Amino acid sequence: MMAKRIVARLQARGMKSPCLRTYVVARINPVRFHKLKPGGTKPAMPIGQALVRMMAAARKFDLHKVDFRDLAFVAAGAERSEQGLMAD
Numbered sequence: 001m002m003a004k005r006i007v008a009r010l011q012a013r014g015m016k017s018p019c020l021r022t023y024v025v026a027r028i029n030p031v032r033f034h035k036l037k038p039g040g041t042k043p044a045m046p047i048g049q050a051l052v053r054m055m056a057a058a059r060k061f062d063l064h065k066v067d068f069r070d071l072a073f074v075a076a077g078a079e080r081s082e083q084g085l086m087a088d
Contacts, residue, residue, distance in 0.1 A: 003028065003058060004021075007024055019071060023070065028058045030057060
């Protein structure tokens with residue numbers, strides 16, 4: 001729910017991108033820097049803890065630090081991955 005509000009505020013600032021929601025979720029994702037230990041299969045953290053940390057990150061999300069170039073970078077990466085899927 002918080003990600004939806006952040007996306008709406010960014011759209012109000014003029015940011016129109018199909019990757020906007022993905023960008024916001026990636027920025028508030030608490031496990032993005034957690035790495036599995038070699039041979040480990042357990043998740044980085046329980047889902048409840050992850051959701052609590054995502055909510056905290058969403059509350060601290062600074063809309064003014066988001067730049068149009070950030071979104072262009074995400075969109076370019078998404079296009080490359082879609083092209084890779086089509087080539088398979």
